[in-house]
Every structure is written in structure tokens, then in C-alpha cells.
Amino acid sequence: MYEVWKLCWTNLKHKKVQNSFIAIIIMLAALLLSTAVSVLNNTNRMYESMHDQSRGAHQILQLENGIHDPVQVHTWWEEQSGVTVSDLMRYRYLSSMSHAGEEILNVDLFMMDAPEGPFPVDRLQFVEGEEQSTPEAGTAWIPTSLAYSNDIHVGDSVEFKTDEGVIRLKVAAVVVDISYCSPFATSGRIWLNHEDYTKHMTLLPGEDKYMTGLRFEDYSQQRAYWERFEQYLGTPYLESVKDFESLSSYYMIANQVISFVMIFLAVVMICVALYTLGFTIADAILSNYRTIGIIKSVGLSSRKVIMAYVAQYTFLALVSVIPGMLVSNILSGTIVAGSMAYLNTGSSGMNDLLSVAGVWTSVGVVAVIFLSALLFANKARHVEPAQAVRYGMSEKEYSHQSGGTGTWKRKLLQLDTLPTSMIIGLRSVTKNIRGSLLIVLISTLSTAVLVFGFLFVYSIASIHGTIAKWGYDSADLSIRIDNPAKMTFAQLQEEVLSDPRVKNYSRYGDANAVVPIPMKDGAAVKQDTMGILLTVADGNYDQIGYENVDGRNPVSANEISVGVNVARTLGIQAGDTMDIYIEGVKHTLTVTGIYQAIANMSNTGRITADVIKTSNPDYGSAMNTTFMNLNEGTSTDSFVKELQERYGSVLGIASQASLVDEVFSQAVKIIVLPVSVMALLFIVITFVIIYSICRINMKKESRTYGIYKSIGMTSRQIRLSETTGILVVSGIGALVGIPLGLLGLPPLLNVILSDYGIVKVPLIMNGGGIASMIPLSVIAAGLGCWAASKSIQSASPRVLVVD
Incomplete structure (x- = not known):
């Protein structure tokens, strides 16, 4: 040994x-x-x-449409062993919040009537502020997702616009609300004192909505509970439910x-x-x-x-x-x-x-x-x-x-048009085929990683250019009526939407739906259900920029376009029909298209307002958001500023770019660091490997370098010759790496994001940026060879020949 x-x-x-x-x-x-x-x-x-x-929820039931009795539903789940149930919490929706005079864009707020804590499910973790059983009057608890991204702290004042005016509350605590404070999400729960909720929320038009969270001792058994629950109801559960996968995604x-x-x-x-x-x-x-x-x-x-x-x-x-x-x-x-x-x-x-x-x-x-x-x-x-x-x-x-140099090598080295330094460099390259192939390989991979990394980061940073391919609209701006007492939709049409600068517009709302899923169990066929969120349009989907990966958007009262995960679960494609319960009413609709969407893991659908109006003629009054495009040459920022100065708090107005930045700015921050580190590591690897290969080869060729020196070549000329040969080989690898980075690596993202609802990741080509990535691996290779050849500079011809 x-x-x-x-x-x-x-x-x-x-x-x-x-x-x-x-x-x-x-x-x-x-x-x-x-x-x-x-x-x-x-x-x-x-x-x-x-x-x-x-003690986070595995499922959250939202009872909003009066289809099921909230108390009856809550009572049944409370009686089940193996399930912990939260209080039956009432809430209202708001979509406007301001801090320090600035409106926070693109938020969907659940204004909760906070029960006495600690909660049995979704127990709040206090980050700032004193932990109490319930907020004090005039105060609110807000989630970290709103606080961190908008620099809100305990003691700050926040404002909420309602149909009846403005609610001003002081932040008493910032909390981790496990089910509603994830990155990229636009919804959050604002916890109010019972008196404040009664004072401000119950006076708003509409009825209270209810929410309850379920936590299972064994989540894998939840389907068995639901089968018994729907047997108890006598019908499928037709309200909204969020499951663990969507809450954690x-x-x-x-x-x-x-x-x-x-x-x-x-x-x-x-x-x-x-x-x-x-x-x-x-x-x-x-x-x-x-x-x-x-x-x-x-x-x-x-x-x-x-x-x-x-x-x-x-x-x-x-x-x-x-x-x-x-x-x-x-x-x-x-x-x-x-x-x-x-x-x-x-x-x-x-x-x-x-x-x-x-x-x-x-x-x-x-x-x-x-x-x-x-x-x-x-x-x-x-x-x-x-x-x-x-x-x-x-x-x-x-x-x-002993057989000498191969025929193709001799022909290569006999090209009279090549400079002497180039021929010497290529001689070293062709003499060491294995090392040259390794240099080509590492240059190819390094270039591919650099190109792919830039493409990925640039595409996320510039996501507003492809936002329609992520399942959102691509309209220039959105307008929301925050004070219906001072502005009706008819007035909005007359005063704003008829402006000659407005190219087109569509009115949008949403609705919860339940889709039955036939499941074979031996000879019997069981019925499962899945809840999906519907986008409802009173207008034209195509004009506002909604896209499909297959088929088209719906245009009539018997059509629907569905997300890729809905289509995958149901096993349907464009042209098929599907049964769907919307606000408790069964519809049979034709699938006109399938689209990808990052929101709700693509468990979503698109319908026209005419579908719901067949059973709910008054639905149009609940559609509070209008998307619009402006004519070419009209400044979106100037138009938004003009409307804000004219209407103030009556309208909530935001450009598409600001809404996108509000949601995806966090994604850019998360992705830039690791992708940059990966790119840097591959540059370092390129330098290190090529240095090692060249150093090995140069030691073998020491006698040859001595001969070169003895006939008058300087150390610098020899080093430049060797580096030139490596640059040629590395350049070949870089050229191969370009299509690999542009076409070979992006499908990895498609595989990873498929379950989240994106089957083809939208990437934006930027020729200048991609071109700037290509020479980096070649430069690293050249520096590696130049550094490895330093030993030639200090050695005399006599020593090299003797070696």
C-alpha cells in the first residue's frame, strides 16, 4: 500500500x-x-x-353565489373526524388599496371579518406588530405579500376605495397568511375588526360571501370525504374550492x-x-x-x-x-x-x-x-x-x-493562403484530436448556456411583450369603476370609451364554475368534479389580445375556450362539447379553443357574458372592469394621467405595463441571480478546462517550440499561433452552441412548466443580446490558452529542444 x-x-x-x-x-x-x-x-x-x-388549509371552500347553505356546509365538515375546520368567515371583495398616496395596482382583496384567534386552520404568523386575538377597531392586519412589495409597516395608514367612499385604517400587524401571501399572486386577505366590517362592508351592495378552510389529517383521503359530502348534498358541490396544489403552486x-x-x-x-x-x-x-x-x-x-x-x-x-x-x-x-x-x-x-x-x-x-x-x-x-x-x-x-500525418491533415496544413501563425496553430489542433473535440464540446455547451440564460432572463424581464401568451390580456390599459354612485358604465361609455383616441374596448368579469369529470372504477363510472375560474367577456376577446394555443376564442352563448390543464384533465380538444355548472346552472358548451395560462395553473376557462345572462340577466351590472386599446400614436401614460386628474378616485386606471410589472417583478429578482451564477460558472469551467488541455499539449510539444524559437520565432508569436488555433476550434463550438441554446434547451422549460399551465414558454429573441453572449466562451477559451502558454515565454530554445 x-x-x-x-x-x-x-x-x-x-x-x-x-x-x-x-x-x-x-x-x-x-x-x-x-x-x-x-x-x-x-x-x-x-x-x-x-x-x-x-396548520395550513389543504382546501378552501368559497361560498359566494348562494347555491349551497354556508352554515349547512360548515356544519357537515365540522362533524367529520380527521378534518379540522376553520370558522365560517364572511368577507367582501374590494379591488382598490392605496398606501402613502399611491394606489397599489392589480389587487383582489378579501376583506375578512376576522374571527377570534388563534385560528384552528391557517393560523396567522405575526411578523410585525403585537399578536392579538382580533384586530382593534380602526386597524387591520395585512399579509406579507402586500406589505413587503409595497414597503408597508405597522403604524402606516392604508386606504380602500368602495362604492360608498374611502375606508382609512391603520396597519396593526403584518402577518404570514400561508394560503394567501405567495409570490406573483394578486389576491390577499385583509383582516378587519368585527365592528369595522359591520360598519364599512355590510353597507356595500350585495350579500356577504363565506369562506372556510379544511385541513385533513391524511390529505390522500380527501376524495373519500368529498364523495360522502356530495352524497349528503345530493348534488355536486357547485361553489368554488381551492385545493392544496393551487394554494402552494x-x-x-x-x-x-x-x-x-x-x-x-x-x-x-x-x-x-x-x-x-x-x-x-x-x-x-x-x-x-x-x-x-x-x-x-x-x-x-x-x-x-x-x-x-x-x-x-x-x-x-x-x-x-x-x-x-x-x-x-x-x-x-x-x-x-x-x-x-x-x-x-x-x-x-x-x-x-x-x-x-x-x-x-x-x-x-x-x-x-x-x-x-x-x-x-x-x-x-x-x-x-x-x-x-x-x-x-x-x-x-x-x-x-511512425506512419506520419494523415492525408486530410497534410492538405489542411499545406494551404498556402493561410498565414504561418494560423498553420502552426492548426497543426497543434489537428495533432491532438481528442483535446480539440473536448474544446469544441465545452465551447458548445458554454455558448448554449449563455445564450439560453440570456434568452430566459430577457424574456421574463420583458414579459409585457408576450403577456398574452401567458394567459393574460394584452390591452393597453384597464379601467375600473370604483364609485358607481358617481359614475355608471353608461356614463363611462359616453365620456371615456367614445373618446376618438380609444381604438376598441371590452368589458370583463369573472365567475366560478364546476366541471364534472367521469372516472372509471372497474365496471362502474363515478363522477368527480373540478372547480375552475371563468373569465367572462362582454366584448371581443381577440381585440383585447387573449390568445389560444389551439383553436379560437368563444364568440357566442354556446362556446367556451379552456385552459390546457382543464383540457388535459377532461381529455378534450377543440370541437368537443363539455358540461359545466356556472353559478349552479348546467350548460353544455362547445370548446372552441385551448389556451395556456400561468394563473390558477391553467384550471380556467373563457366564456361570453351571454352564457351567464341566459340564467342571470342582471350579470352585466357586476362586470366592473373594462380593458381598452388606444389608437396608434396615443401615449398610454398621458391618457392615464389625464383620466386620473379628471376623475380622481371615481375610476381605477392602470396601464398594462404597470399591471404586469406589479405581478412579475418578483420573478425577475428571483431568477436573475441563479441564472447569472450558472453563466459565470460555465465561463470559468471553459477557462479552466481549456487551460488544462493546452498545458498538457504544450508540455508534449516543448521540443517543437524549441525548434520554432531556434529558427527565429519569438515566444509571443508562438503563443499567438497556439491561441489562434484554439480560437478557431472554440469558435466552431460556439457556432454549434447557438442553435442548441435557442432551440435545444428551451423545451426543458416547457416540460417543467407544463403542470403549471404553460406548455410552450413564450421567449423573446433579442439579436443584440444573444450576439453579445456568443463571444464570451471564445474569449474564455483564448484566455485559457494564452495563460497556459506562459511557460513558453520563459524557456530557452536550448532547454526546450533538450526536453
Whole structure:
């Protein structure tokens, strides 16, 4: 065993730079993979921990249309063993909130009549303010999703516009409301004192709505409860229900996208690292062929020679993964802290994110390096002492080299049109095919990652340009009547919508619906149901920019367009018919189109107002939002400012760009850091690998460099020649990487986001930005070669020739 360790230590000692760069490659691969696994693991762990701590709801029932008796529904669930039920909470909707004189755009607020705490389900976690059983009169509790994004703190005043005027309340607490404070969500629960709710909310037009949360001891059994519940009702449950998957989806989506992309790229990086490891071990065996032959001739077994290489690279892996694991802990903690900030209570262990999964991932990397080194080092078994001593290589390899340069190589190097420096550089490239192929591979992958990373970040940052493909409208602006006593829709049409600057407009509302799902159970056919949220248009969907991935938008009272997850669940496509209960009334509608939408995981649909008006003629009065487009050349910002000055608090007006930024600005912040880190790591990997390859090759070619110097070439000319050859090879790899980054990697996002309702991620091409990414890997390759060739500068021709 002493001989093995002696050989191992000699290899480590005499090849410090080469071993150091191999260690860096292993460290970066471990860093990326451990970070991805830790982000995925800790996102789930943190959410589940907070969900358990808050006794979070698995389902939330919203009873808004009077189809079922709220008290009857609540009583039945309270009587079920194995289910914890919240109080039956009443609420009203508002869609206007202001802070410090600025209106907070694009919010849907549940103004809750807060019951006595602590709540049995969805227990509030107080981040700021004193924990009390109920808000004091004149105050409100607001969720972290509204507070953090709008810089609202305890003691601040907030205002809510209603049909009857403005409600002014002071913020008494900022709370983590586990079911309604996720990133990207526009809805939130505002908790009011019972007296304030009675004073302000009950005077508004309409009836109270009710909400109750259900928490199951065993969530997997919830379907059995629902079968008994609907048997009790005698009909399917026809009101709205939010399940655990939709409640948790917005917490998970950003980090799952990041993690899966990082895992894929980490696997690619590890494969490159293993290829580099194989290349390095093969070169080491070939370079030390005569030495290995001599060692074997004096009695050292092949197994011990192999174990010397295995021990060397396993030791490097052990040393390398430790800093990689530690840095990954910091990086994953930063990513999770940013994406899960709305769950941070200050005592939730945001910085203590070192996960067992990350440790085991690092152990796995070491195991893979061990097995790979064992596989690659097995070539030493075939070293024959006699051939090694005589030829310094195998007899077959010696015969191959003696045969001279291949025909295609000779033709390449005889091109008179090429400069001498280029020919010298290409000679080195063609002489070392394996190393050149590795350079092409790493340049291809590096360019693909850089192009894809820029494309992804730019597309999210510029999402307003593709917002219709994410399931939203693309209208120029939206107008909401906040004070019907001072402005009716007829007046809005006369005074605003008839303005010659307005190109077109449509009026929109929403409705809850239930879709029956036939399920086969043996010979019997059972009936399941799913709740979906409907967008209702009194106007033209196409004019306002709603898009479909298949088919078209509905235009008549017997048509519907559905989200991709609804179509997938029901197994339907454009042209089929479907039964749907809207506000308790059954309709049979023809599916005209299928669209993708990030909202509600695409469990949504689009209908015209005529569908509901067949059973509810007064529905139009509840449609309070109008989307409009302006004629070309009209400034949206100027138009919005003019209306705000003219109508003040009577109308809520916002441009499409501001609404999009309000929802997706958080996504940009979450995504930019990890994608930037991945791009930087691949640039570093490119530099390190190409430095290592060039250093190995230049050591082999030391005699050739001595000849070049002896005939008058300077060190600088030789270095430029070698760098030129590498730049050509790397440039070829970069050209291959462009289509891979543009066409090969984006489908990964489609796979990841499919369950969330996006089957084709909308990406925006930016030629200038993409072009700026392409040379980065080539520059890194050139710098790696230039740095590796520094040894040529200090060596004299006499020494090089002797070497």
C-alpha cells in the first residue's frame, strides 16, 4: 500500500497546476448540483414546515353565489373526524388599496371579518406588530405579500376605495397568511375588526360571501370525504374550492424552474468534468508509459498502479466538494430566502439551510469520480513493460505515429493562403484530436448556456411583450369603476370609451364554475368534479389580445375556450362539447379553443357574458372592469394621467405595463441571480478546462517550440499561433452552441412548466443580446490558452529542444 500512496503523492506533487484545475472543475460541478438539490429540497421543506406550523388549509371552500347553505356546509365538515375546520368567515371583495398616496395596482382583496384567534386552520404568523386575538377597531392586519412589495409597516395608514367612499385604517400587524401571501399572486386577505366590517362592508351592495378552510389529517383521503359530502348534498358541490396544489403552486414554481434547469446543467457539467478526467488520466498514462512499464517490470502489479490514479483523483474530489458544498449552502440559502421571503417571520431559520440532501449529493459526486477514475485508469493494465521500455508507448501507437500525418491533415496544413501563425496553430489542433473535440464540446455547451440564460432572463424581464401568451390580456390599459354612485358604465361609455383616441374596448368579469369529470372504477363510472375560474367577456376577446394555443376564442352563448390543464384533465380538444355548472346552472358548451395560462395553473376557462345572462340577466351590472386599446400614436401614460386628474378616485386606471410589472417583478429578482451564477460558472469551467488541455499539449510539444524559437520565432508569436488555433476550434463550438441554446434547451422549460399551465414558454429573441453572449466562451477559451502558454515565454530554445 505504501507504493500506491507514494505514486499518488508524486502525481499530486509534480502536477500541482493540472491537479488544481481538475479540483476546480469538480468543485464547480458539485457546487451547481448541490445548489440545485438544496434549493429544491429547502423550498419544499420551508413551505411544508410553515404550512404545518400554521396548520395550513389543504382546501378552501368559497361560498359566494348562494347555491349551497354556508352554515349547512360548515356544519357537515365540522362533524367529520380527521378534518379540522376553520370558522365560517364572511368577507367582501374590494379591488382598490392605496398606501402613502399611491394606489397599489392589480389587487383582489378579501376583506375578512376576522374571527377570534388563534385560528384552528391557517393560523396567522405575526411578523410585525403585537399578536392579538382580533384586530382593534380602526386597524387591520395585512399579509406579507402586500406589505413587503409595497414597503408597508405597522403604524402606516392604508386606504380602500368602495362604492360608498374611502375606508382609512391603520396597519396593526403584518402577518404570514400561508394560503394567501405567495409570490406573483394578486389576491390577499385583509383582516378587519368585527365592528369595522359591520360598519364599512355590510353597507356595500350585495350579500356577504363565506369562506372556510379544511385541513385533513391524511390529505390522500380527501376524495373519500368529498364523495360522502356530495352524497349528503345530493348534488355536486357547485361553489368554488381551492385545493392544496393551487394554494402552494406559486410558492414552488420559481424555484422548481431554477432547480430543474440547474440540475440539468449540473449533470452536463459533471459529464464534461468526467470527460476531462478521462482525457487527463489517459494523457498521464501515455506520458508516463515508460515509467509505468519500468515499475511493472520490477514487480509492482497493475492493480496498484491503477489504484494510485484512483486514489489521486478521489482525494482531489474529497478536497473539492467540501468548499463546493459550503458555497452551495450560501447560494441556495440566498435563492430560497429571496423566493420564499413572504414566509419569513424572522425566526424561521432562513439562513440554516444546510441540507442532508446537499451532503449526499456531494458524496454522490465523489463516488462518481471514484468509479470514473477506476474505469479510465484501467488502461494502465494494458501497459506491456517490454514495449514501454523500447518505444515509450504501445507498439500499435508507435506504428501509427511512425506512419506520419494523415492525408486530410497534410492538405489542411499545406494551404498556402493561410498565414504561418494560423498553420502552426492548426497543426497543434489537428495533432491532438481528442483535446480539440473536448474544446469544441465545452465551447458548445458554454455558448448554449449563455445564450439560453440570456434568452430566459430577457424574456421574463420583458414579459409585457408576450403577456398574452401567458394567459393574460394584452390591452393597453384597464379601467375600473370604483364609485358607481358617481359614475355608471353608461356614463363611462359616453365620456371615456367614445373618446376618438380609444381604438376598441371590452368589458370583463369573472365567475366560478364546476366541471364534472367521469372516472372509471372497474365496471362502474363515478363522477368527480373540478372547480375552475371563468373569465367572462362582454366584448371581443381577440381585440383585447387573449390568445389560444389551439383553436379560437368563444364568440357566442354556446362556446367556451379552456385552459390546457382543464383540457388535459377532461381529455378534450377543440370541437368537443363539455358540461359545466356556472353559478349552479348546467350548460353544455362547445370548446372552441385551448389556451395556456400561468394563473390558477391553467384550471380556467373563457366564456361570453351571454352564457351567464341566459340564467342571470342582471350579470352585466357586476362586470366592473373594462380593458381598452388606444389608437396608434396615443401615449398610454398621458391618457392615464389625464383620466386620473379628471376623475380622481371615481375610476381605477392602470396601464398594462404597470399591471404586469406589479405581478412579475418578483420573478425577475428571483431568477436573475441563479441564472447569472450558472453563466459565470460555465465561463470559468471553459477557462479552466481549456487551460488544462493546452498545458498538457504544450508540455508534449516543448521540443517543437524549441525548434520554432531556434529558427527565429519569438515566444509571443508562438503563443499567438497556439491561441489562434484554439480560437478557431472554440469558435466552431460556439457556432454549434447557438442553435442548441435557442432551440435545444428551451423545451426543458416547457416540460417543467407544463403542470403549471404553460406548455410552450413564450421567449423573446433579442439579436443584440444573444450576439453579445456568443463571444464570451471564445474569449474564455483564448484566455485559457494564452495563460497556459506562459511557460513558453520563459524557456530557452536550448532547454526546450533538450526536453
